[in-house]
Structure formats: structure tokens, C-alpha cells
Amino acid sequence: xxxxxxFYDANTGVKTQSNLSSEELNEITAWENKSAERxxxxxxxxxxxxxxxxxxWILRGDITDEQKLYRKNLRDIPANYDSSKYDNLLNRDSDxxxxxxxxxxx
Amino acid sequence: MAFATIGxxxxxxxxxxxxxxxxxxxxxxxxxxxxxxGTTDQFxxxxxxxxxxxxxxNAGSLVQTVHYAWNSGDTTATIQNCFNSTYRNYxxxxxxxxxxxxDEEFQFKPVNSSGNSESANTYxxxxxxxxxxxxxxxxxxxxxxxxITIMKNQSSGAGKFISxxxxxxxxxxxxxxxxxxxxxxxxxxxxxxxGLVYGGGGNATTTAYTGIKITTSNGTITNGLFTVYGIxxxx
Numbered sequence: 263x264x265x266x267x268x269f270y271d272a273n274t275g276v277k278t279q280s281n282l283s284s285e286e287l288n289e290i291t292a293w294e295n296k297s298a299e300r301x302x303x304x305x306x307x308x309x310x311x312x313x314x315x316x317x318x319w320i321l322r323g324d325i326t327d328e329q330k331l332y333r334k335n336l337r338d339i340p341a342n343y344d345s346s347k348y349d350n351l352l353n354r355d356s357d358x359x360x361x362x363x364x365x366x367x368x
Numbered sequence: 369m370a371f372a373t374i375g376x377x378x379x380x381x382x383x384x385x386x387x388x389x390x391x392x393x394x395x396x397x398x399x400x401x402x403x404x405x406g407t408t409d410q411f412x413x414x415x416x417x418x419x420x421x422x423x424x425x426n427a428g429s430l431v432q433t434v435h436y437a438w439n440s441g442d443t444t445a446t447i448q449n450c451f452n453s454t455y456r457n458y459x460x461x462x463x464x465x466x467x468x469x470x471d472e473e474f475q476f477k478p479v480n481s482s483g484n485s486e487s488a489n490t491y492x493x494x495x496x497x498x499x500x501x502x503x504x505x506x507x508x509x510x511x512x513x514x515x516i517t518i519m520k521n522q523s524s525g526a527g528k529f530i531s532x533x534x535x536x537x538x539x540x541x542x543x544x545x546x547x548x549x550x551x552x553x554x555x556x557x558x559x560x561x562x563g564l565v566y567g568g569g570g571n572a573t574t575t576a577y578t579g580i581k582i583t584t585s586n587g588t589i590t591n592g593l594f595t596v597y598g599i600x601x602x603x
Contacts, residue, residue, distance in 0.1 A: 265443040265588065266439075266441065266442050266443065267442055267443055267444040267445065267446070268439045268442050268444075268445045268446070269445075269446045269448065269483065270434075270436055270445060270446065270447050270448065271448045271449055272433055272434035272447065272448065272449040272450050272579075272596075273448075273449040277439070279439060279442070282443055282444070286443075286444070290443075290585070290586045293473075293585045293586050294586050297471065300471070300521075301471075304506070304521065307504070307505075307506050308504065311504055311505075354558060354559035354561075355559065359559075
């Protein structure tokens, strides 16, 4: 697909369309190559939120083995899931709820 | 004060032919305008208690400098000369922006008179999302970046629009540290939930900025309306 850009001069009202330069195309390629990195960043943000939501289990002093396992599985996400699984981890249903079981609280 | 002259021969049978028998201008206190002519498309304005003059319309405190409708399918658009030396600060409204593919960033790049952006933007942004089952937050920032990321991880598809506003302060100032911006934007995100972003930053450069390049990190932009208003300088 040919990617295009438009230049619009507010003084003259003249609009000119052309193809992206090779430099601009290289910028896009570089950004796309970091897709997995960005997804992992999102996953880590969600993981932090989930861990913070369950910190009270520890503070309360009666955390169960199942609850310990849930938190361990969250912490181990980067080790247990490679980049091919990132889309599954970030998938949400039509209500916006994350669908992967690793996020499910006990 | 000039007075209208009425020829005596012009007064007949208790009537005056004003089109031919009255010369000069009738003063305001006498029911006239006190002027011989005005300027096309201007209004009459009292310049004294008894004097009128032709005057431009009061444009208000926000004056549109550009309105741009997105050329569907473009990746970027450079809106040049939306900033000028008349106004110090600007109010920008962007609405109906819709991206062409998933996981894109919606970005602005201030540009100089040659249309080039600089790696001079330092900013911070925070987003708050309602996810359907709770709330989530995300933060991002840029240090000496050549773009300002207005919205991250935006999805494409029906209803997934971005809209918001930005204040751009002193874009044409050439003293380092004075140029700056704040923005707030909302979008419908993946899964139909709502995202809100607020952010701000500045440009560490002495170059005057005269325009803004609207762009996406990759892919295309389908729709969008972009309007810039100059804010009349305080006095």
C-alpha cells in the first residue's frame, strides 16, 4: 500500500498530496518493529494493577496457596509467555473485560 | 463641523429632494451619519458621542486561523501557517479522528516554516481508562522527541473516534522554554471502553513554529477535523 501525506497552507488554501518519503517510511518500519515491546509494556501495566488490587491478601496475613499461585503466575508472565501470546493476553471481550485466564482472580 | 447645505430652490411645497438638493454630510445629532462613505463589509461604530465611522466587525477573542478536513487515507498532514505573528496563544480542536488500523499512536509534530519537525518535545501524559470491569491507568512521556503522542494504543473500526483540544502557548516565540502546550483527549478504545488522556509539555528550541503536522505512528488516518483558533492577545 502506498502511504500518502498532504501539505496544507492556511495562508493560500492550497492543498498538495504526495507519497511519504523513504525517511518517513523508515520511521514507520522502526515503530512497527517495536510492536512486541509496546504490548509487553501494556501487559506489565495491567499486571501491576492486578497485583496492587490483591496486595491486601498479603497485608491481611491469611493469603491462601491458591492466591499465592495467582500472584506468582502474574509475576511470571514475561517468563511464561513469549511475544506470540501477547495478543491473547491483551484480548478483551465486547464488555472490555480481559479474556485470558491468567487475569482471572480465584 | 461640516453642515449640509440645502439650496433654497430645493424647498418646494413643503418637500426637499434629498437626492439632488442636499450636499455634504448630515451630522449625527441632526439625524445623519456624519460621514460621506463607509468601507465595504464593515459596520458603523460610534467613535464619539456624536460621530460615526466605518469599522471592522468585532471578531471576538477566538479567531479561526485554519480549519482542515482530513484527506481520507493519508498517513500525515502538515497544516502550515496555522500559527502567525498576530496571536500569541492558540486553541486547537481536533475531532472525528479515526485511525486506519489497530495499535496506532495519534501524534502531533510542531513544524517550522520549512515544514520540518525537531527532536525538541519534552512532555508527559497520563491516561485513565474505564475497562468495563474497572479502571486502568497508563503513563507515557517523551524526552527530546520529534512528536507529541496525543493518544496511544488506539484501535480502528466503527465508533473508535478520538477528539480533544489543545492549548499551544507562544509557538512562534524564539526564546527557549517559552513554547509549550497542554492537551486533553478522549477516545473509544478496544472493547468499547472509554479512554481519557491529559498531558502537557514544551519545546526546547529557539525555532519559531508556524504549523502542526498531524500523523499516526504507522498506517493511515481515515477521518478527522482540525481547527485552530488564535486567542486575541491580552492588553
